[in-house]
Amino acid sequence: MDTLLEASGVSVTFDGFRAINNLTIQFAEAELRAIIGPNGAGKTTFMDIVTGKTRPDEGYVIWGDKSISLIGMSESQIAQEGIGRKFQKPTVFEAQTVRKNIAMALQNPRGPFDVLFYKKTKANGARIEEIAEEIGLTDSLTRIAGELSHGQKQWLEIGMLLAQNPRLLLVDEPAAGMTVEEREKTTDILRRAAKTRAVVVVEHDMEFVRRLDCKVTVLHEGSVLAEGSLDHVTSNQTVIDVYLGRSHA
């Protein structure tokens, strides 16, 4: 499998606290990956670095076939390169309709003048329907996003990421606050998405990770502690000590 994203020797320090410590991690094309780890393990900071929000002190992040360095690129440039990010809290444009939310995310030119003279096309309309179907919001396209339930907002945000057509999707705790059925549906959406692109899920919930049934990376104190199948990492004694031991204590 080809490597899609490679982070190597990445470190970042906030006020003397090493949030990420010599982290090296790789994602392949069309891979589903879960990142777990206790609070403060550096999961969100890692996403911040990949998406351009935080600049690391050391190390490099290499992207795609052309091996571009993502460090120093702006958030919007990285997003245009094909990296989509879902925030921990559902972040959609609550004042606008579901259709407008998805339309804004569709893969189209992003310059102010392109947008000013943008015209609705059949192809875009069809793509919006397709995405709405995928996330189960076909009947809600004309609704205001603010009226949606928590789970629906989460799906809408995932749908917006899909509309961007990214090659790598970073998803931060998608199952938080969801009911059991909602979780199942979310798992299905993510697994389907991972067939055509890399999907990296940061999650606390072990049950959810088990359901994803994918390779797991355990982060601890800003570096990779273990990597492999869920059974493999959960049988690792160090992992049990620092993570599972603590959470079950």
Place this chain on the structure above:
Amino acid sequence: MRKSFIMQTPSVLWFLAALALFTLSVTILSEFSGVDIISTSFVKTLGKTLCLCLIAVAMDVVWGYCGILSLGHFAFFGIGGYAIGMWLMYARTEGIVLTNMANQTIPATPQEISDAIGNQIFGVVGSSDFPLIWAFADSLTLQLLMVVLIPGLLALVFGWLAFRSRVTGVYLSILTQAMTLALSLYLFQNDSGLRGNNGLSGLQNIPGFETTSQATISIAFFWASALALALGYVFFAWVVSGKMGSVVAGIRDNEARVRFLGYHVEGYKLFIFTMTAVVAAIAGALYYPQAGIINPGEIAPIASIYLAVWVAIGGRGRLYGAVIGAAFVSLLSSWFTGGGAPAINLGFYTIQWTDWWLVLLGLSFVAVTLFFPKGIAGLFDYLVRK
């Protein structure tokens, strides 16, 4: 495409109809038509109000739609006024000087004419030399170009510096306020080249139309202001409709999300900030010939704060709200401060509205913000629902 935009936003049609009706009624009732129910000075007040409505629409786009609380848009308004005022003053003074010199036995040299004009204009600040910024003052075309170019460039440079450093929220407001304050203080200086605190005056006299009555001129400017407001309104209504409106409102509600969707947020903010600054300047260029005088006090920060108050009271995030707010509050303000409102005698204290109007305005602002966040325009929602 044009049609679908108008069809999608019926409020634009309603607004244009109301504006046309208003313009025609005022014209018919004016001194110009002979009916003379509305005095020439009141026609000017109404024309100025239309200009204030135009800058309020611009303010609504930048604040209500894009979420940038600019407290400096009156700076652009003022620059527009100064730019047109320079030509008005120069051309009129030139006319007077040439008439005076026509009787001389020896024809005056160009240098003498230039000195005489300079003396007339800058004598009041103890100078007679033309500062460099007056280089184009003899050309109406160039000065009209300056009306849009200078504020446009200022907004572009200022916005670029502010937005690229990711200055947002209250910090950006303070920065814009500092900009307008700095400009105002600079213009107050006698050697600023724009006559210090005297400002530019006599702007109501339009060169080339010396024999035309003010009744006619006032109606001409009134119509020009109405046209500018109509065009500005339709233009901004088009801008905030469709996808641009989605992105801009997205920036207001969640900047980070828009950024991670791949939009260059700073570029959009700069686009909106600059465009609204240019429209504000056009409004100013139409306002000051009707006011007759512009001085640095006009661009003091308080003016831009009033602008925000109008838009908030009228109703943010919808263009007709801004128009209603600007018209309603500014007319009410001149009524109260102009001594139109009767003083209220409480026995132990008499409320003089010239002193208490600001208190009333401040209280209404607080009340609107707390209890009617949608402003006056929010009332339309009730009407539509019923």
